[in-house]
Amino acid sequence: MTFGIKRSGALFAAAALLAGTGLAQAQDKVKMAVPTFLTGAGAPAFGIPAKKGSELIVRGINEGTLPAPYNTPGFAGRMVDAIIYDEAGGGTKQVTELRNKVQKEKVDLVVGYISSGTCSAVTNVAEELKILTIETVCGTPRVFEELDKNPKYVFRTMNHATGNNVSAAHYIAKTRKGQVKGFVGLNQNYAWGQDSWRDFELAMRHLAPEAKPSSKQQFPKIFAGQYGAEISALLRGKEKLVHSSFWGGDLEALIGQGSARGLFHKKDFVLTVGETVAYRLGKKFPQGLMIGARGPYGMYAVDDPNPLNQWFQKEYRKAYGEPPAQPAYQYAQGILAAKYAYDTAAKKAGKFPTTDQVIEALEGATFPTFVGEVKMALSKGHQAVTDDLWGVTVWDEKRGETVLKDVIVFPASCIMPPEGVASIPWLEGGMKGAKC
Amino acid sequence: MTRFMDKTFWGLTIGLVVILVANFLLEDWLRFIGLQSMARGAVALGLLILWRAGLVSFGHALFFGWGAYAVALSQKIGITDALLGIIIGTIASGLLAFALGFLLRRYRAIFFALLNLAFSMILYGVLAKLEVLGSTDGIGVKQPSYFGITPEGANAHITLFCFTAIIVYIVALAVHRYLSSTLGAMTIAVRENEIRLEYLGYSAEKAIHVKYVFSGLLAGFGGAVMALAVGHVDPDSMVYWPNSGDFVFITILSGTGNVAATFIGALAFELIRTFAFDYAPQIWQLLMGGTLLVIVMFLPNGLWSLTEHLGKRRKSAPSPAE
Known part of the structure; x- marks a missing residue:
């Protein structure tokens, strides 16, 4: 048994050490966790296009090459470090991962989630961890109607199903x-x-x-x-x-x-x-x-003349050799919502905003997206309508x-x-x- | 009494003190992994009992999920106390195991393994179809109260961790005692020679039935703790067959040498998975599979056999629980 304890002690020490190194990197960047299906049945149709859309929009944001009003680099001037990880494995696994991302890697916000099952499992945990979480795709209306009736940290930036x-x-x-x-x-x-x-x-x-x-x-x-x-x-x-x-x-x-x-x-x-x-x-x-x-995305956005949409269409096709389908748009829209909230909050605060200020800026906001606009109209300003x-x-x-x-x-x-x-x-x- | 206070007793006691102290020092995410390790370790402990009798179950997610749903549903009728919830989850699974045991005790080897799998997938199918239980989206579980007090924020997990660690300690000791009792010693007899056991006047089927109920109780306990720790139950991450596979994985990883092994194995499993997930988000399953392969090839008796190797090198006494 004593050896067992020593072994687990060593594991703990190793783990804590790794956690320490993770902490040191997070200085003047915004760390954003992006869960999406990278493996399993949800990956080809949803997860992978969502990942591509996220990578593209984050690149555009960091380089400051997006059309107005998103043409400033970063979130409120800080570069975005997107940690894309797998949403597979079910609710329990994802609750563990959310805790790891927040408590171990100290991410500043989470943007993502495709499965309604995952959203049902993580919503209340996100509130408990006080982590700004923008749910991008998952459809169940139960998120704000049943599970989290008084949301503070959790948002969803598209229509529910x-x-x-x-x-x-x-x-x-x-x-x-x-x-x-x-x-x-x-x-x-x-x-x-x-x-x-x-x-x-x-x-x-x-x-x-x-x-x-x-x-x-x-x-x-x-x-x-x-x-x-x-x-x-x-x-x-x-x-x-x-x-x-x-x-x-x-x-x-x-x-x-x-x-x-x-x-x-x-x-x-x-x-x-x-x-x-x-x-x-x-x-x-x-x-x-x-x-x-589920909204003005993918095939329904293909000919819309909005410069932001044209940028996305052109760059996505250039980077991946295929047209962007809805999950690419939906994830990118969630990340744009975060940029909008950080930028707006920074303008108001006159300096880099706190999470509370970012939340205040996003609550009930109306922000321009690829086609038309997103209104955070329902569930006390946390559920979008388009x-x-x-x-x-x-x-x-x-x-x-x-x-x-x-x-x-x-x-x-x-x-x-x-x-x-x-x-x-x-x-x-x-x-x-x-x-x- | 001297027999009671053997190496395992002292090991577990020191282990309990260490993790209770560590509980207050640990980072939150590590505490959560610790909680999960105790929950999954408890299920693996149930599998260890069966394993020693030569039986492998590919379906213990059935009892894990059953216990978890029992806690979630007991909250719906107003039971929010953690201890009561855990008792309900444990007993509910024990009763299910008792009922199914009448059929399963007649089967061995692959038939036993797959019948368990079949029953677990029946529960999965039923849960996925039941819209009142949230179907595949599952149902939420609130933070429990402890004898009337409901801790908030980080304290909720510190309390649950202490609480679980103490119960796990008692359970592990009880299983250790059981395994060294006559009834427990029959475990190996069942594996080695059933006919001889019957000639000695014991019923192999009854012995297996008892073990099966124990393993069901332990899996139900694990499920109940998991439900309270995660705050959500759903069929995909509680009942679906890969969960049963995880438990078997942990049992192989740990080895069956000692009751403490399963908890160390569960912790190792959770940590490997967490870091595999971090550093190889697209091929983390491959790393898990690779780990299993390495264990099977180089440590066929699990992580616990490391302690025995080291023990032999230092010419110390034979392994504790055998």
């Missing part, structure tokens, strides 16, 4: 008025799939009451990879409209297997995060699908890329619940207070 499904229902009601008799869902059997279907079905109930949900909803296992039986069931069913929140490898598998059987010609698909794989699949991505990006857009895919031969036609913009006030109202009661009550 409810907005995306509500705008999908609006788009269907507008473009296919009276044509949709029934609809069916094909969603993965886990929190994201279940929530997406619930929100969509509730929104459809009010926006297209003539359309009836099928009694045969499909909830295949996540990462199942084989959808033969589901495709057969969809093809046999009489409902023409299919709602799916599939993403990543599962969506690519569905598209491959469905295309071979003519699924996308026979059915009208609404894919809430379909944009994440559309570029990757190129010409293999079917035409005529409604695909969502416009959302829906359109239909079409292959553009000249560009060699999928583009979108018949795009309709839905204002934030139309698709997100008003301040102080939780998503599910808002949807169940017929979306009162929505201004479309």
